[in-house]
Amino acid sequence: MDTQSLQAFLAVAETQSFSRAAEQLYLTQPAVSKRIATLESLVGTRLFDRIGRRISLTEAGHLLLPQAKRILLAVEDSRRALANLSGQVGGRLTLATSHHIGLHRLPPVLKNYTQRHPEVELDLHFLDSEFAYQGVQDGTLEMAVVTLAPHPVEQLNVVNLWHDRLCFVCAPDHPLAHASILSLEALCHYKCVLPSAKTFTRTLIEQRFAKAGLSLQVSMATNYLETLKMMCSVGLGWSLLPEGMITSELVELKIDTPPIYRPLGYLVHTNRTLSNAAIKMIEALEG
Structure with missing residues (x-):
C-alpha cells in the first residue's frame, strides 16, 4: 500500500472533493482519481460514493480512514527520526498558535528562531487553542503554543510557560x-x-x-x-x-x-518523534 495513494485518499476524505484534494496535493484531478482507483483496486472495494457532485466515504472508506492516518503518521515519524540523525535543523515545522499569543508573546521568539535556523520552513497556523489541541492530537500539527486546557489531555505533553x-x-x-x-x-x-x-x-x-x-x-x-x-x-x-x-x-x-x-504554553504529542526543528523551537520558548 503506497503512501501516495493513502495521501490522496485522506485529501479526498477531508475535502470531500477530488478537485480540492488535487489543489491540496499540487496534482491534477486525473492524477488524484488514478491514485484512488489504484487504492480501491488494492483493497478490493470502493472507498467513495460519487453521487452527482457529492463525494462521501463508503463503509470501507470509514474503516480505512483511521488506519491510513496511522500509517502516514508512522512513515512521517520514521522520516523525522532518520533526518534527526544528521543533526541538521531544517525542513518544515508545523506550528499553531492563538492570535493573542502570536501577537503578544511569540514575535521575539520567532525572530530569534528564524535568524538562528534559516533552513527551517515555518508553517505557522493561527487557530483557537481548542482546535490547536485537536491538531496536535491527530498529528496534523507538530506542536502548538496556546492557552492551555484547564484539565490534562491524554497523550499530550503540555508545558506551562507563562501566566x-x-x-x-x-x-x-x-x-x-x-x-x-x-x-x-x-x-x-x-x-x-x-x-x-x-x-x-x-x-x-x-x-x-x-x-x-x-x-x-x-x-x-x-x-x-x-x-x-x-x-x-x-x-x-x-x-x-x-x-x-x-x-x-x-x-x-x-x-x-x-x-x-490563564496558563499559556506549548504542547506536543507524547508518541511523536519531534523533528530537530521542533526541539530547537522548544529550546527557544524555554530559553
Missing part, C-alpha cells in the same frame, strides 16, 4: 467604572462580553463565578481578544482581558476575588 492575569475591565463611562471595590455578584447584574462558550479561557472565568453560585449575563462573545477589547471600550459590557491589553480606553475594576490567571 496571563485576566483583569476585570469596563469602559470609562460604564456604571461600574467609579466603584471602589465590587463583588462578583455585583458584576452579574450587568451584561458582559466574553470569549466564546467552551473555550479554555471562558471555562476558567465561568468556574470562578460558578463556585460562588453565580451566573453571568453574556451579551456577546468572540474568540478575538482585540474585538472583545473594542466591544468593552464602547460600553457593550464589562469583560476580562489580559493585563498587557489594558490601555486608557479601559478602566480596570477592583473585584473582591483572587486574581484569575
Whole structure:
C-alpha cells in the first residue's frame, strides 16, 4: 500500500472533493482519481460514493480512514527520526498558535528562531487553542503554543510557560467604572462580553463565578481578544482581558476575588518523534 495513494485518499476524505484534494496535493484531478482507483483496486472495494457532485466515504472508506492516518503518521515519524540523525535543523515545522499569543508573546521568539535556523520552513497556523489541541492530537500539527486546557489531555505533553492575569475591565463611562471595590455578584447584574462558550479561557472565568453560585449575563462573545477589547471600550459590557491589553480606553475594576490567571504554553504529542526543528523551537520558548 503506497503512501501516495493513502495521501490522496485522506485529501479526498477531508475535502470531500477530488478537485480540492488535487489543489491540496499540487496534482491534477486525473492524477488524484488514478491514485484512488489504484487504492480501491488494492483493497478490493470502493472507498467513495460519487453521487452527482457529492463525494462521501463508503463503509470501507470509514474503516480505512483511521488506519491510513496511522500509517502516514508512522512513515512521517520514521522520516523525522532518520533526518534527526544528521543533526541538521531544517525542513518544515508545523506550528499553531492563538492570535493573542502570536501577537503578544511569540514575535521575539520567532525572530530569534528564524535568524538562528534559516533552513527551517515555518508553517505557522493561527487557530483557537481548542482546535490547536485537536491538531496536535491527530498529528496534523507538530506542536502548538496556546492557552492551555484547564484539565490534562491524554497523550499530550503540555508545558506551562507563562501566566496571563485576566483583569476585570469596563469602559470609562460604564456604571461600574467609579466603584471602589465590587463583588462578583455585583458584576452579574450587568451584561458582559466574553470569549466564546467552551473555550479554555471562558471555562476558567465561568468556574470562578460558578463556585460562588453565580451566573453571568453574556451579551456577546468572540474568540478575538482585540474585538472583545473594542466591544468593552464602547460600553457593550464589562469583560476580562489580559493585563498587557489594558490601555486608557479601559478602566480596570477592583473585584473582591483572587486574581484569575490563564496558563499559556506549548504542547506536543507524547508518541511523536519531534523533528530537530521542533526541539530547537522548544529550546527557544524555554530559553
